[in-house]
Amino acid sequence: MSIVVRTIDNHRIERHLQELRTRGGNTITHRKSGLNNIREMIRSFRGGGAVDFLVDQAVSRRQGLLVPFFGKQAWSSPAPARIAVQTGATIVPAFIERDDDNPRHYIIRAYGTIRPEPTGDLDADVERLTIQIQAALEQRIRDRPQDWFWVHRRWKRSPDAPEDY
Numbered sequence: 001m002s003i004v005v006r007t008i009d010n011h012r013i014e015r016h017l018q019e020l021r022t023r024g025g026n027t028i029t030h031r032k033s034g035l036n037n038i039r040e041m042i043r044s045f046r047g048g049g050a051v052d053f054l055v056d057q058a059v060s061r062r063q064g065l066l067v068p069f070f071g072k073q074a075w076s077s078p079a080p081a082r083i084a085v086q087t088g089a090t091i092v093p094a095f096i097e098r099d100d101d102n103p104r105h106y107i108i109r110a111y112g113t114i115r116p117e118p119t120g121d122l123d124a125d126v127e128r129l130t131i132q133i134q135a136a137l138e139q140r141i142r143d144r145p146q147d148w149f150w151v152h153r154r155w156k157r158s159p160d161a162p163e164d165y
């Protein structure tokens with residue numbers, strides 16, 4: 001699997017996370033790699049692989065779409081939706097959850113599929129799919145909030161964010 005990530009500012013933590021993420025044979029694609037990202041993703045698909053997007057973080061206005069998330073507008077990455085619409089790839093919302101029987105173990109669970117349904121209007125298709133992706137994420141967080149580790153400001157730059165946010 002190729003995992004698309006943002007580089008962490010703290011180099012020690014970044015190194016540690018990279019070791020953990022690649023331990024099982026995964027590869028890392030850094031979000032700011034632009035066109036190289038897309039080429040790597042398409043190579044992964046053609047080789048029967050998967051691409052993992054971590055979609056719970058805010059993105060910049062330049063990179064994102066403003067879509068509903070927990071009743072507020074949040075800047076969200078349209079990249080997974082855009083790639084799905086353009087390649088026909090199916091999106092499989094998957095989450096890491098703590099094993100209730102053994103808290104030292106984690107389980108990766110997939111929750112259905114989200115299939116692109118292109119209408120010919122790329123922007124509308126990408127927005128609709130991005131909303132579906134964020135709704136799937138929100139539902140999993142509502143179902144298992146104890147598994148969510150959120151240390152960043154998800155609604156920064158959002159018109160719905162309180163002034164003192």
